[in-house]
Structures are given as C-alpha cells and as structure tokens.
Amino acid sequence: MAEPVVIWGAGAIGGTIGAFLRRAGHEVLFVDVVPEHVAAIREGRLHIEGPVADFMTGGPAVLPQDVRGRHRLVILAVKAHHTEAATRALAPHLAEDGAVVSCQNGLNELTIAEIVGRERTIGAFVNFYADYLAPGHLAYAKRGAVVVGELDGARTPRLEALHALLREFDEDAVLSGNVFGYLWGKAGYGAILKASALTNDTIADFIAAPERQLLIRRLVQEILAVAAAEGVTPLGFDGFDPIAFLRRDEAAIAACMQRMETFNRGSAKPRSGIWRDLAIRKRQTDVAAQLAPVRAAARRHGLATPIADALVRLIGEIERGERAIGPEAADALARVAAQH
Numbered sequence: 561m562a563e564p565v566v567i568w569g570a571g572a573i574g575g576t577i578g579a580f581l582r583r584a585g586h587e588v589l590f591v592d593v594v595p596e597h598v599a600a601i602r603e604g605r606l607h608i609e610g611p612v613a614d615f616m617t618g619g620p621a622v623l624p625q626d627v628r629g630r631h632r633l634v635i636l637a638v639k640a641h642h643t644e645a646a647t648r649a650l651a652p653h654l655a656e657d658g659a660v661v662s663c664q665n666g667l668n669e670l671t672i673a674e675i676v677g678r679e680r681t682i683g684a685f686v687n688f689y690a691d692y693l694a695p696g697h698l699a700y701a702k703r704g705a706v707v708v709g710e711l712d713g714a715r716t717p718r719l720e721a722l723h724a725l726l727r728e729f730d731e732d733a734v735l736s737g738n739v740f741g742y743l744w745g746k747a748g749y750g751a752i753l754k755a756s757a758l759t760n761d762t763i764a765d766f767i768a769a770p771e772r773q774l775l776i777r778r779l780v781q782e783i784l785a786v787a788a789a790e791g792v793t794p795l796g797f798d799g800f801d802p803i804a805f806l807r808r809d810e811a812a813i814a815a816c817m818q819r820m821e822t823f824n825r826g827s828a829k830p831r832s833g834i835w836r837d838l839a840i841r842k843r844q845t846d847v848a849a850q851l852a853p854v855r856a857a858a859r860r861h862g863l864a865t866p867i868a869d870a871l872v873r874l875i876g877e878i879e880r881g882e883r884a885i886g887p888e889a890a891d892a893l894a895r896v897a898a899q900h
C-alpha cells in the first residue's frame with residue numbers, strides 16, 4: 561500500500577485538502593480531535609460542498625492518540641493556538657526523513673521547526689476560503705492562493721513532489737523560493753481580517769468602509785514594518801499588494817483595496833474564520849497566537865506594535881464576553897491607529 565498523506569487537523573482547511581487528495585486516488589489518513597468528525601470521515605461521510613466543489617468521500621480517520629507508526633508527510637492544519645500541542649503529539653509519528661507542512665495562518669513554521677527540526681519542516685501558505693459546518697460537513701467557499709516552499713528557499717525533490725501533490729488540490733498551487741514572503745504578506749492581509757472580526761461587517765464591506773481606511777493602512781504598515789526589519793520581502797496574492805503599503809503609495813494602496821474588495825465581494829464565506837470562532841462557534845480565536853511571533857520579532861528589532869497589541873486585547877475582551885462584536889470595537893482600534 562502507498563504511504564498515506566497524514567492530515568493532522570481535518571477541519572475546514574485540512575479536511576478539504578484531504579478530501580481532494582482522496583478523490584484523486586491518494587492514500588490519506590485524517591487525524592482530528594473531534595470524535596464525531598473522525599467517525600463521519602471514516603464512514604465515508606466527508607461532504608465537501610459549496611460553489612467550488614460538491615462531493616462525498618472518506619477514508620481512514622483516527623483521533624491523535626490512535627495514530628500508529630511513522631509517516632513521511634504530515635499536513636498540519638490546526639489553528640495557531642493548537643500548533644505546539646499538535647506538533648508535540650505528531651512528532652513521535654514523524655519519520656526521520658519525513659516533514660510537516662503547515663497549511664495554516666501565522667508563522668507556525670517557527671514553532672513546528674523548534675519541535676521537529678528545521679529540516680523536517682516545509683513551509684506553506686493557503687488563502688482559500690473554507691468552513692467546518694458540522695461533523696463530516698465542510699464548505700469550500702472560494703479558491704485562493706496555495707503556496708509551498710522550503711524554509712531556506714531551496715528547490716528540493718521533496719518540495720517538487722509536495723507541489724505536484726497540492727496541484728491535485730488546486731492546479732494553480734505555487735512552488736516558491738520565498739514562502740516566508742507569502743506568510744508575512746498574509747500577516748499583513750490577515751491583520752485586516754482580524755480587525756474586521758471586531759465587527760459583523762463582511763470582509764468586503766470592512767475593506768470598503770471609509771471610516772476604516774486609516775485603520776487598515778496603519779495596521780498593515782505596522783505589521784509589514786516588522787517583516788522589513790526581519791529582512792523579508794512580503795509577497796502579494798489574491799489582489800493584496802504589500803509593497804504598496806510598505807511604500808505608502810496611496811494610489812497603489814487604493815487600487816489594492818479595490819481588488820481586495822472585489823475578491824471578497826459575494827464570497828460564499830463573507831467573513832473570516834476568526835469572526836466565525838467569535839460569533840458562531842463562541843470559542844477562543846487564534847489571533848493572539850498568530851500575532852505572537854510578529855510581536856516578538858518587533859520587540860527584537862526595537863519596534864512598537866501598538867495597533868496589533870490593541871487588536872489582541874480587543875479580541876481577548878470579546879472572547880471573554882467583556883465586549884460585544886460591533887462597530888464600537890473597531891472604532892476603539894481606529895482610535896489607537898489614529899495616534900500612531
């Protein structure tokens with residue numbers, strides 16, 4: 561039997577990628593902590609629905625404690641605040657010559673590499689839109705960028721093989737020599753998503769709102785200044801142009817905002833996963849965990865991140881029920897942005 565691709569965290573992102581790989585005929589082992597979801601996948605009731613694809617599949621699926629043996633390819637797709645625990649749990653099941661691929665938001669590769677080693681970590685960046693609706697039931701709402709790259713930018717046989725595999729999920733998947741450029745680009749774009757989750761606005765409406773323009777610019781610029789200090793050239797995707805923000809080129813920023821609004825307008829997933837965690841699933845988000853390495857890098861370079869700091873505080877207040885989602889929360893962040 562061929563070696564399985566292990567999907568560790570089989571929710572919206574991992575479950576959707578795994579379903580496509582199964583449909584393409586690959587061996588896949590799904591691993592997740594939600595017993596009902598694991599059972600549904602094992603019973604062939606993994607349903608991908610939405611405008612991009614609609615099909616039913618399934619396959620071997622287990623809880624983390626039931627994983628056996630050692631595997632050469634693990635796609636990690638848990639939220640950032642679960643990365644460390646998930647990586648520690650998968651580490652004994654990772655082959656000496658195996659690799660973990662982070663299909664996540666944030667700079668999770670840094671955490672993964674600390675646990676399993678840099679040579680057993682491959683970078684990835686995903687910007688497609690998906691939701692976990694119920695056990696076995698995932699919505700694939702919108703295609704978006706999919707990128708893989710070695711952490712040192714090398715083009716290796718294992719990276720080429722991974723790229724070929726992910727092209728079975730999305731034929732436009734990119735093999736990049738600068739995966740951290742994409743991840744820092746998403747950190748900039750993702751900051752807008754995080755701020756939009758303070759409100760019930762759709763992503764498109766938030767991007768288009770006149771009263772959010774200054775906040776968006778200052779927030780993205782604050783994050784990308786850290787990328788620049790790290791010596792990373794952030795890369796654009798799906799309409800986002802980080803260089804426009806870094807250069808403070810107002811015409812290019814306006815054009816970028818227009819493209820991002822168009823990209824998000826009418827999406828079957830109109831709001832971020834963070835908003836969904838806060839408003840629908842009523843659970844902790846990964847905002848603090850995603851921003852932790854960005855804020856840590858800023859401190860290393862002597863940079864302040866007052867807007868990101870306030871964003872983490874405001875999201876935490878919503879998580880703890882101390883503040884409601886709504887325009888007032890974004891107004892509070894905008895006031896911080898206006899001071900910097």
Ligand SMILES: NC(=O)C1=CN([C@@H]2O[C@H](COP(=O)(O)OP(=O)(O)OC[C@H]3O[C@@H](n4cnc5c(N)ncnc54)[C@H](OP(=O)(O)O)[C@@H]3O)[C@@H](O)[C@H]2O)C=CC1
Nearest residue numbers: 569571572573592593637638639642646664665689690692
């Ligand atoms: N959804 C989207 O459209 C996009 C998401 N991303 C990023 O992709 C990553 C995955 O997000 P998403 O798929 O949306 O999240 P989901 O919550 O839908 O899926 C993650 C799954 O992993 C499970 N899980 C949590 N801890 C573990 C663990 N230790 N071992 C195994 N499974 C675990 C979760 O269970 P439980 O729910 O109980 O925690 C959940 O079923 C995140 O970093 C996210 O920011 C990036 C781009 C788009």
Ligand SMILES: CC(C)(CO)C(=O)C(=O)O
Nearest residue numbers: 687688689690832833834
């Ligand atoms: C909005 C989306 C799907 C892509 O940018 C995302 O990353 C999220 O929901 O966290």
